[in-house]
Amino acid sequence: MISKQELKFVKSLAQKKFRDENSMFVIEGEKLLQEAERSNVTILKIYRREEIGDENMSKISQLASPSPVLAVLKMPEVIENPKPNPEKIQLSLDMVKDPGNLGTIIRIADWYGIDDIYLSNGCVEVYNPKCVQSTMGALFRVRVHYVDLPAFINTYKDLLPVYGTFLNATSIYKTNLENKGLIVLGSESDGISKEVASLIDKKIMIPPFPINSKRSESLNVAIATAVICAEFRRPFGA
Numbered sequence: 001m002i003s004k005q006e007l008k009f010v011k012s013l014a015q016k017k018f019r020d021e022n023s024m025f026v027i028e029g030e031k032l033l034q035e036a037e038r039s040n041v042t043i044l045k046i047y048r049r050e051e052i053g054d055e056n057m058s059k060i061s062q063l064a065s066p067s068p069v070l071a072v073l074k075m076p077e078v079i080e081n082p083k084p085n086p087e088k089i090q091l092s093l094d095m096v097k098d099p100g101n102l103g104t105i106i107r108i109a110d111w112y113g114i115d116d117i118y119l120s121n122g123c124v125e126v127y128n129p130k131c132v133q134s135t136m137g138a139l140f141r142v143r144v145h146y147v148d149l150p151a152f153i154n155t156y157k158d159l160l161p162v163y164g165t166f167l168n169a170t171s172i173y174k175t176n177l178e179n180k181g182l183i184v185l186g187s188e189s190d191g192i193s194k195e196v197a198s199l200i201d202k203k204i205m206i207p208p209f210p211i212n213s214k215r216s217e218s219l220n221v222a223i224a225t226a227v228i229c230a231e232f233r234r235p236f237g238a
Helices: 005-010 016-022 029-038 054-060 099-111 127-135 150-154 221-236
Strands: 025-027 042-046 069-074 089-093 116-120 143-147 160-169 181-186 202-205
Touching: 005 054, 016 025, 025 029, 025 127, 029 042, 029 069, 069 099, 089 099, 089 221, 099 116, 099 127, 099 221, 116 150, 143 150, 150 181, 181 221
Parallel strands: 089 116, 089 181, 116 143, 160 181, 160 202
Antiparallel strands: 025 069, 042 069
16 A cells, blocks of 8 residues: 555656655556666665555556556766766766667667766756656666766866767768777757867768768757767777
8 A cells, every 4th residue: 555645755756846855756566666676776665556556556556557566766876077988988968968879878888888978067867757667777777977068078078089960061971980998969949059079189070971961950969879879989899
């Protein structure tokens, strides 16, 4: 069973304000729960539909179609002043606003063995319900850090190469890519901000085909991330 007070509290975690106040967030579905149980995240409470009933599950669910299981998790401790690893590939996102895109990018990072993503403070919240669900559990393996992105890049750009994606730059297929560095991708509508762009010394693009064709204005940022990660890993793959 679930009390009215408990039901109200779990439901409140759909809002960022209450997630932040309580350092808690919600996951839904057996797949996410299994991934959480295999990680070192703290699971505070699990609610199953057969235990609390369809009506109550619908009230606490943040999905259009409630899943059979929902869990409340404690947010991991924030890493203060994170430092990039100069020998690994890491991602950085500048003002990405769509939670589905962020969740998918976290999943892509997990697939390509990328352990850390650095987000500008203007990016969407990683514990947004749509973002959490879109990660499909990769959130429990990929570390996500919010940073003052211009200051962060400026501090560490001498330690590792900094790549950035632009519409008019050198083709990624003609660039000598290293198996380390920080790869910066911009927002869905505006790309990389001018302040951040000024700190990037390796500007790359995914060219359309044919090269001078007039097609879509740009790629979705999550799709672009997948293409870029695959190209960075290709020379060093099995």
